[in-house]
Amino acid sequence: MQSAVSPAVLQAARTLWDFHLVYDELSRADLIIGLGSYDLRVADRCAELFHQGLAKRILFTGKSGNWTGGLYEGTEAEAFAARANELGVPDEAILVEPQATNIGENIRFSRAMAGDEMRRIIIVTKPQTQRRVYATVRAQWPDIEALVTAPPTGFEDQPTEAYPLEMFIHEMVGDVQRMVDYPAKGFQIAQSIPRSVADAFDFLVKEGYHHHL
Incomplete structure (x- = not known):
């Protein structure tokens, strides 16, 4: 560096x-949620977890935020979904939530899209955002078992x-x-x-x- x-x-x-690091121990979940950002390595990690069989679907969430205005042609969620497609995740396994502009909205809008049948989710974010995500999901989606992780970037x-x-x-x-x-x-x-x-x-x-x- x-x-x-x-x-x-x-x-x-x-x-x-x-x-800021959390890195929960992961187990099989109903859904992987990838939080949009400047960091496409999050999408890579979501695809990796999908191929490991940890969930059958990925929901990517994000419009644009403080750091990504103009970075992608479309929304963060659309860019992440395209990256996952490139890595072999089929369209039918991907949900796109393209409106959230901050972590609170990422959680609330994902909850609304995912529905009430969810029992356990894996949330993938940037390494330095893990603790904030951990605190947000427990306040705004308290009835879900949420495992928080990130790409293993140093x-x-x-x-x-x-x-x-x-x-x-x-x-x-x-x-x-x-x-x-x-x-x-x-x-x-x-x-x-x-x-x-x-x-x-x-x-x-x-x-x-x-x-x-």
């Missing part, structure tokens, strides 16, 4: 990264050409702030923020990583 940021910023960013490999390191750090900082603010609004369940994470957050904000707050 090519970086112009200081070692102290990298260390703080790694602290947030480690906090910290150094997560930034991309379209989404470089500094944007990646801004995103992680903003998601910590949402974990603090959103429970009172009913968007997420409350979570404990470790002191090391709070200190890293404060440091990164002071260093100018506040564009996603």
